Amino acid sequence: MRAVAIKKGQNRVKAADFQEMGTLRCDGCGEEFVISHQPAFVDKGIAERQAGWLEKVLAEEHEREKKHPDRIELPD
Numbered sequence: 090m091r092a093v094a095i096k097k098g099q100n101r102v103k104a105a106d107f108q109e110m111g112t113l114r115c116d117g118c119g120e121e122f123v124i125s126h127q128p129a130f131v132d133k134g135i136a137e138r139q140a141g142w143l144e145k146v147l148a149e150e151h152e153r154e155k156k157h158p159d160r161i162e163l164p165d
């Protein structure tokens with residue numbers, strides 16, 4: 090796993106040693122997710138693409154009335 094999004098405000102899951110690339114706020118509920126990359130794979134362009142992907146995944150979870158997980162693995 091090179092990149093992960095971690096829900097803010099919970100202490101159950103942490104991305105130790107990962108570099109924070111930015112925060113994405115869910116339009117549906119306002120929960121925030123921190124996008125983090127492994128230090129060896131830090132890439133701003135990829136982080137922006139992943140933010141767009143994550144936005145869709147979060148919206149889909151609202152459509153299916155699913156709770157957001159604390160940790161979401163991001164595609165490369």
Ligand SMILES: [Zn+2]
Binds near residue numbers: 116117118119147
């Ligand atoms: Zn949401």
